[in-house]
Amino acid sequence: MNVGWSAPRLAAALAAAVVLLVIAGLAAGSEGWSFAWRDEWTLVAEIRAPRTLGAWGVGALLGLAGAIAQGLFRNPLADPYLLGSAAGAGLGVVLVLAAGGLLGASIGWTGLGWVTQIGLVVAAFAGALVGVGLTLLLAHGAARPLVLLLCGVVVGVMLGAIADLLLLLSPDALRGRQVFLLGSTGFLGWRSVGLLALALVLTLPIAVRFARALDALVLGEASATSLGLPLPRIRLLLVALMALATGSAVAQAGLVAFVGLVAPHLVRRCVVVTHGALLALSALAGGALLLAADVAARSVVAPQELPVGLLTAVLGGAYLMVLLRRRRGLGVVV
């Protein structure tokens, strides 16, 4: 299964891929590929650059959230999308949009001021916490991986349906619904890039710092506790970091599926590393994945555009299927 690369080599390969993809992202325009950047400076600087970096940021946060979730719950199939936290974040966003509509200040999805941007991130963060909290409550903890996953799906469907109900009641919020549910990187601007970078700077170093607990967890909870780690507190912190990463990503780009699931898997296929490196590499890989999906989404049918979340759902879903088929051993972890 493992290719047996070294961590620095994988990091270099991913970084090279990101550089190439960023160049592709700067060149993928509505009229096909164009490298005449000087002539189209405004287009490149105002649209392609922020959406390219933004797509990488969203993917990195989702990859990080997925890696934290998989380590924390000792569950190779954990993913913000499958744990109900993405759906919770989505509900938070919809609540803000709907409340804006009720207060008469209808909030569009495509052009947001600072205050609403930050409000959306906070609401999405809270929603993600509620989502993953409900899932854990329902599954009586994270001990049984498939039960946890099933509960996550149930919570996700329910929170998603509540969001849909709210959208039906508030036509103003409904207008942005499609963009939001399908995931979109089309309107990521420099402000979004700033917020995503901030979220990444806040979450990644802290998560890497506490990754030792995830390593210990591999050996089981008892041994983790015997190592003298304040497990409950670290767990809570990591859940919060995961929710923050998920919430920030969802607030900027809507529901983008499966990046958080696939990124850590790809990393683990290539290298054997401790969780500290896994988290960082997963963020790098997640960014590369979503960036690739974004470039594809805007160049395949240009000047029209595919919702990027649809692409990741189809490709990531296919990967999940292969994974489920290959891992007959999954029955063992149930």
Next chain:
Amino acid sequence: MSLAASTTRHARHLGVALLAAALAWYAGAQTPTRITDDRGRVVELVRPPQRIVSLLPSLTESVCALQACDRLVGVDRFSNWPAQAAALPKVGGLEDAQIERIVALKPDLVLAAQSSRATDRLESLGLTVIALEPRSLAQAHEVLEKIALVLGRPGDGDVLWQRIEAQIASAAARVPAPLRGERVYFEVAATPYAASEASFVGELLARMQLRNIVPGSLGPFPTLSPEFVVRARPGLVMASAQNVAEMRRRPGWAALPALRQGRQCSFDLAQNDVLMRAGPRLGEAADTIADCLVGLGKDAR
């Protein structure tokens, strides 16, 4: 005596009138009206329907514009014009029509969109359904005349359409000279998806002597890459008030010539309804656009 005589005479007149009405009805019954709807299905109506349910706002408006609003007994939840139709029982949306409610209203005709899923179910329950969905100006005309035929008023649709045509023409004549030939972006929703040359909105814009930045080859209402719009640099943008307001904050859009020069038409919800329905208010839609352009023309001077 004279009172009785007059009563008898009245009674005789009434009898003649009734007989004439019965004959007319019989004659009508002999030649059923045949309508080919948008599914290509031929629907036969023995007599003009008196209880109509409409499941598409533009069809509701057409029935009312042809002076038959009183024959409507139910409409979909989006039919909000005219007031008389808006006050009728609501029987669900376009895709989630309430079948039981419709059947309970005992309609002798249901007008539905071609794309509606309710059609087959309603027909299997024995209701007469005519599916009509105008997607172009020519089809809007055709549909109006078909509905007039259904209502037993052949020709009325053509007459009404001539009035609409005249209204569009006079609106087009009002477009200020400096704005003629201006390149326009008409946004339907913030996805962003737009009305292209191939949509009825696009046709209307062409009649107003504006050039659409979205070619018809992309389909009537394509989802665009935001960059497409920024690159096309439209000199005029049209959208709902909210979308126009947020356009400036979209990455890169503030530099659009249209937004920099304030050449924008923002429409409120009622105006949006008028613009987005290929029905009898297309003349009003043309006037709405012309009013905005005239206002912009004044500012320019």
